[in-house]
Amino acid sequence: MANKRIKKVLILRTDYYGAIKEGGTVAISLGPYTSLVNKGIKCIYLSGGESYFPPDCEYHFVSHKKSLLNLPEIYNLPFTHTAAKKAIQIIDMHQIDLLFQFHSILNYSGTIIKKKTNIPFVLHVDGVEFWAKKNWGRKLFLNRHLRWAELIQWHNADIIDVPSQIVKDMISSYSDIDLRKVLVNPNGVDSDKFNPNIDPEIVKKKLSIEDKFVVGFFGTFSQWHGVDILAKTVALLKHKIKDLIVLFVGDGVLRPTTESIIRENNVEEYTLFTGMIPYQHIPRYMAACHILTSPCINNPDFELFNSPAKLFEYMAMGKPIVATNVGQQAEVIIHKHNGILCEERSPDSLADAILNFYYDKELSKTCGENARKDAVDKYSWDNHTQKILDAVENLR
Amino acid sequence: MILLVLISGNPDHLIQKHFLNNEVKIIKVDEKDFYDFTALIKRFKQSKSNKIFYGCLDIKYQRFTFFMHLFNLLAGLKKGAIVDEKGNSIEIRTLKTIIYHSPMFILELSIGLIVVIRYYISLLFNKWLIKE
Numbered sequence: 001m002a003n004k005r006i007k008k009v010l011i012l013r014t015d016y017y018g019a020i021k022e023g024g025t026v027a028i029s030l031g032p033y034t035s036l037v038n039k040g041i042k043c044i045y046l047s048g049g050e051s052y053f054p055p056d057c058e059y060h061f062v063s064h065k066k067s068l069l070n071l072p073e074i075y076n077l078p079f080t081h082t083a084a085k086k087a088i089q090i091i092d093m094h095q096i097d098l099l100f101q102f103h104s105i106l107n108y109s110g111t112i113i114k115k116k117t118n119i120p121f122v123l124h125v126d127g128v129e130f131w132a133k134k135n136w137g138r139k140l141f142l143n144r145h146l147r148w149a150e151l152i153q154w155h156n157a158d159i160i161d162v163p164s165q166i167v168k169d170m171i172s173s174y175s176d177i178d179l180r181k182v183l184v185n186p187n188g189v190d191s192d193k194f195n196p197n198i199d200p201e202i203v204k205k206k207l208s209i210e211d212k213f214v215v216g217f218f219g220t221f222s223q224w225h226g227v228d229i230l231a232k233t234v235a236l237l238k239h240k241i242k243d244l245i246v247l248f249v250g251d252g253v254l255r256p257t258t259e260s261i262i263r264e265n266n267v268e269e270y271t272l273f274t275g276m277i278p279y280q281h282i283p284r285y286m287a288a289c290h291i292l293t294s295p296c297i298n299n300p301d302f303e304l305f306n307s308p309a310k311l312f313e314y315m316a317m318g319k320p321i322v323a324t325n326v327g328q329q330a331e332v333i334i335h336k337h338n339g340i341l342c343e344e345r346s347p348d349s350l351a352d353a354i355l356n357f358y359y360d361k362e363l364s365k366t367c368g369e370n371a372r373k374d375a376v377d378k379y380s381w382d383n384h385t386q387k388i389l390d391a392v393e394n395l396r
Numbered sequence: 397m398i399l400l401v402l403i404s405g406n407p408d409h410l411i412q413k414h415f416l417n418n419e420v421k422i423i424k425v426d427e428k429d430f431y432d433f434t435a436l437i438k439r440f441k442q443s444k445s446n447k448i449f450y451g452c453l454d455i456k457y458q459r460f461t462f463f464m465h466l467f468n469l470l471a472g473l474k475k476g477a478i479v480d481e482k483g484n485s486i487e488i489r490t491l492k493t494i495i496y497h498s499p500m501f502i503l504e505l506s507i508g509l510i511v512v513i514r515y516y517i518s519l520l521f522n523k524w525l526i527k528e
Contacts, residue, residue, distance in 0.1 A: 016459075018404075070462040070463065072460075074511055075459075077515040111522065137428070148519040148520070148522070155526045251404070253426045255424050255426075256424045256426070259424065276404075276405075
């Protein structure tokens with residue numbers, strides 16, 4: 001049901017993603033848009049990059065300063081004001097009721113916009129940027145700028161939309177903000193785009209895997225995805241699964257490591273790397289897999305805090321899912337009900353779980369069906385945005 | 397032989413657009429690997445290629461292009477280019493790196509420093525407002 005008060009929303013994406021149009025962030029940035037539009041709310045999208053926007057989307061592009069692109073992170077700072085200025089123009093012109101910003105490094109546009117326009121400000125925070133930069137980046141530049149920009153945004157947002165309790169705990173440990181405004185709200189999936197009836201044949205033919213048993217991984221090869229663990233698992237599976245292919249879809253910082261593990265273990269013939277695939281083609285690639293894996297790992301000092309969009313997409317595809325028992329995955333996946341949970345960082349445990357599905361077709365079928373049902377009932381973007389709209393309503 | 401340093405994008409698309417008739421060796425590198433530039437240059441030298449091309453999705457959005465010019469210079473290579481999936485390319489030339497790109501980078505550093513100071517003050521003020 002459409003929200004009675006909110007009629008127009010400005011969605012603001014301020015991270016620098018250049019020409020990259022794939023990955024979980026695309027799902028996370030487009031999911032709420034589509035869902036709000038389906039609720040009859042007009043959405044205007046303002047972003048610092050291109051994306052696969054629907055044809056009828058009113059999209060505005062603001063560019064980062066090209067003259068600073070050789071300096072790590074610094075180009076993000078002036079973008080705060082560039083994006084805020086454009087956003088304020090749009091808000092005035094279209095009588096926008098709500099600002100929805102995706103939290104990004106060294107940016108506090110939302111704070112400036114809120115002060116100038118006084119409209120409710122929802123900040124979607126997928127993780128603490130200061131922590132991510134300190135732990136996952138090679139070098140931490142502009143330490144103070146980074147922490148302060150984050151604190152300023154958290155303090156000035158009316159609602160902070162976080163995908164997991166762990167992100168809420170992290171925010172609490174890094175700041176003294178009022179935690180009542182932090183809304184724990186898992187990411188979701190568009191269960192129409194991702195569904196069990198998608199024809200896999202085009203992709204199977206394209207990749208020449210028609211007669212193969214395909215175990216799939218989809219993701220951005222980030223530190224927390226555990227893709228290197230899956231690479232180590234291939235050697236354990238090659239003689240146990242007939243016609244095995246482990247399909248790696250995506251790209252990122254751990255790809256060279258993953259490929260070198262595959263080479264060292266001499267299992268190249270059992271693997272396939274596709275690189276980045278346009279987001280709209282992902283459902284077809286998932287459909288070509290027999291088992292889907294999410295081998296995510298915990299962080300050194302915090303439990304896995306992310307809400308992996310791919311997990312919900314896997315579920316909506318109605319496929320058997322093997323996931324590690326970390327963070328939100330351990331809450332969403334119920335062992336042998338809608339997937340199999342295995343130990344993190346353990347190729348043996350991951351291999352056992354995959355073999356469990358390989359040998360037990362009935363279990364595969366039941367888990368796939370239950371996963372689909374849970375995705376539709378509990379983890380849709382419609383549920384996600386409704387919780388936000390209800391929280392905004394409670395502000396008034 | 398050409399060494400294609402793949403930063404982003406699909407290697408098949410890049411080869412189709414730029415190197416159809418050449419022997420290409422591909423190494424995948426993340427932008428974060430640029431910090432460890434000595435290891436990177438060592439890899440370039442070991443490849444024994446006489447040309448290094450940096451492949452990306454779209455040059456228009458590519459960060460850290462100055463460092464690509466610089467790496468070629470430090471690796472002692474006279475030829476190379478930054479290429480993208482759309483068919484665009486920027487040629488890398490030693491002389492241009494020295495007389496044009498290096499001074500431009502120093503200018504960029506100076507502007508960057510001003511930006512950092514300006515936003516330090518702005519953030520400090522906003523942080524003070526929160527306390528107040």
